[in-house]
Amino acid sequence: MSYYAAEGTVGNPAANIGIFALFVAVTMVVVIRASRNTSTAADYFTGGRGFSGPQNGIAIAGDYLSAASFLGIAGAIAVYGYDGFLYSIGFLVAWLVALLLVAEMLRNTGKFTMADVLSFRLKQGPVRTAAALSTLTVSLFYLLAQMAGAGGLVALLLDIQSRAGQSLVIAVVGILMIVYVLVGGMKGTTWVQIIKAVLLIAGAGLMTVLVFSKFGFNLSEILGAAQSKVSEATTTGVASRDVLAPGAQYGGSEMSKLNFLSLGLALVLGTAGLPHVLMRFYTVPTAKEARRSVVWAIALIGAFYLFTLVLGYGAAAIVGPDKILGAAGGQNSAAPLLAFELGGVLLLGIISAVAFATILAVVAGLTITASASFAHDIYAGVIKRGKVDEFKQVRVSRITAVVIGLLAIGLGILANGQNIAFLVALAFAVAAAANLPTILFSLFWKRFNTTGALYSMYGGLISTIVLIVFSPAVSGSSTSMLKTMDFAWFPLSNPGIVSIPLAFALGVIGTFVGGDSEDPAKAAEMEVRSLTGVGAEKAVVH
Numbered sequence: 001m002s003y004y005a006a007e008g009t010v011g012n013p014a015a016n017i018g019i020f021a022l023f024v025a026v027t028m029v030v031v032i033r034a035s036r037n038t039s040t041a042a043d044y045f046t047g048g049r050g051f052s053g054p055q056n057g058i059a060i061a062g063d064y065l066s067a068a069s070f071l072g073i074a075g076a077i078a079v080y081g082y083d084g085f086l087y088s089i090g091f092l093v094a095w096l097v098a099l100l101l102v103a104e105m106l107r108n109t110g111k112f113t114m115a116d117v118l119s120f121r122l123k124q125g126p127v128r129t130a131a132a133l134s135t136l137t138v139s140l141f142y143l144l145a146q147m148a149g150a151g152g153l154v155a156l157l158l159d160i161q162s163r164a165g166q167s168l169v170i171a172v173v174g175i176l177m178i179v180y181v182l183v184g185g186m187k188g189t190t191w192v193q194i195i196k197a198v199l200l201i202a203g204a205g206l207m208t209v210l211v212f213s214k215f216g217f218n219l220s221e222i223l224g225a226a227q228s229k230v231s232e233a234t235t236t237g238v239a240s241r242d243v244l245a246p247g248a249q250y251g252g253s254e255m256s257k258l259n260f261l262s263l264g265l266a267l268v269l270g271t272a273g274l275p276h277v278l279m280r281f282y283t284v285p286t287a288k289e290a291r292r293s294v295v296w297a298i299a300l301i302g303a304f305y306l307f308t309l310v311l312g313y314g315a316a317a318i319v320g321p322d323k324i325l326g327a328a329g330g331q332n333s334a335a336p337l338l339a340f341e342l343g344g345v346l347l348l349g350i351i352s353a354v355a356f357a358t359i360l361a362v363v364a365g366l367t368i369t370a371s372a373s374f375a376h377d378i379y380a381g382v383i384k385r386g387k388v389d390e391f392k393q394v395r396v397s398r399i400t401a402v403v404i405g406l407l408a409i410g411l412g413i414l415a416n417g418q419n420i421a422f423l424v425a426l427a428f429a430v431a432a433a434a435n436l437p438t439i440l441f442s443l444f445w446k447r448f449n450t451t452g453a454l455y456s457m458y459g460g461l462i463s464t465i466v467l468i469v470f471s472p473a474v475s476g477s478s479t480s481m482l483k484t485m486d487f488a489w490f491p492l493s494n495p496g497i498v499s500i501p502l503a504f505a506l507g508v509i510g511t512f513v514g515g516d517s518e519d520p521a522k523a524a525e526m527e528v529r530s531l532t533g534v535g536a537e538k539a540v541v542h
Helices: 013-035 041-049 053-064 067-083 085-109 114-118 124-157 163-214 219-231 254-273 275-283 287-318 321-326 330-383 390-415 420-434 436-444 450-469 496-514 520-532
Strands: none
Touching: 013 124, 013 163, 013 330, 053 163, 053 275, 053 287, 053 330, 067 085, 067 124, 067 219, 067 287, 067 321, 067 330, 085 114, 085 254, 085 275, 085 287, 085 436, 085 520, 114 124, 114 275, 114 330, 114 436, 124 163, 124 275, 124 330, 124 390, 124 420, 124 450, 163 219, 163 287, 163 330, 163 390, 219 287, 254 275, 254 420, 254 436, 254 496, 275 287, 275 330, 287 321, 287 330, 321 330, 330 390, 420 436, 420 450, 420 496, 436 450, 436 496, 436 520, 450 496
């Protein structure tokens, strides 16, 4: 049960790719069937608002439980223990912010995209442009993480050691994603998300039961075995870690603890600003179904993140950090290696296909969100000022999907090898700074105006990106994207603790500096609609 090929691959590459090909074939059939009913812009962008709360809840879980959740978090817990579990806690707690503050009100106010809400009572052109740019930026960061996950996973499964080979695989994933979006639109993408969510949660649940059965269904035994295995590790710096207490990754210096706080802030506040998650609230027919879908999503996501705790410590106990860090995929290979130890080639093939499906489904969801935002907000709302037919809007969206897909392939090749949970945390930091303050001010502050929105969105977006570019995440350390360069002057890897409060402050400053007063009738209409849902179906570009 512990057969590893000489080059560091795991299991049987032919079996791994066969199971994955079967998944692609099945989901492609589903997407093509769903596309037969895609005739209008509403069908393409929101699935015709035809999904029930439970269906949409499962799809939200599918959208949210990305490769970072499965591969990145399991790896972070296996190597760093308690500190790695922060990702699970942050991602889950974030849903409370989304449920309590934005889900229902957003569904009531908008039509297709986040910008519908932000520009409802503000000036259309500038606010839609800012919201679309923010959406495209968050989507690209998130796509970066998924593509990096694809490269690492395939390196492990198919014994592709060369950078060029991994880059080719990333390109194949990108092309498949573009096909899903072009053919199926939101309806096809949603069904892929539902299938993937069921498979992912079931697969993680099965592995959790198998890990427990190895240790007599005793969590203490798993934790003790994990600490023992870490203590015996020969990899530099690993053996000295206490993976059952805080501080293995973010302990030590005050700066490290500040990084920990910054990461937590980005994770908790980022979800309520993620455009591809917010767009899911428009695929249900009523506000009540939007609420139901979030409750379903929280239940499924909560169960999954409890599984990651067992899978992470189980990987540390059964596989060991030496083998994980020595594998082709690095930290991201913890879950596949654990699957191989638990169930051999068959379980590894199934879990790997599920992980690959996870990447495919999430990138498809991100791509349709980004392309819909460009087509609906910039093309229809700003360039054409609302005077455009639905077919042109959908055509522009499809062209944009191809462009975004190609860009994501290029950036994914650059980010190959990075820990994907960390890369997703950067996307969360952008979403939390650029989107969340403006969403909350738009929904809850009557005096908020266009200047405040632009200050907050552009200020949050620019400050976050600048701080990321000049942080240790990009250059200046052994774990940076550009290992040979050093232009880092910002000490934190995640800028959330600086950029998020700054974006809130800029929103307030801009509102008082701008002095442009908004239409009181529009403000009143937005308040009534957001709270009651009256008139939500007639939301239009105006």
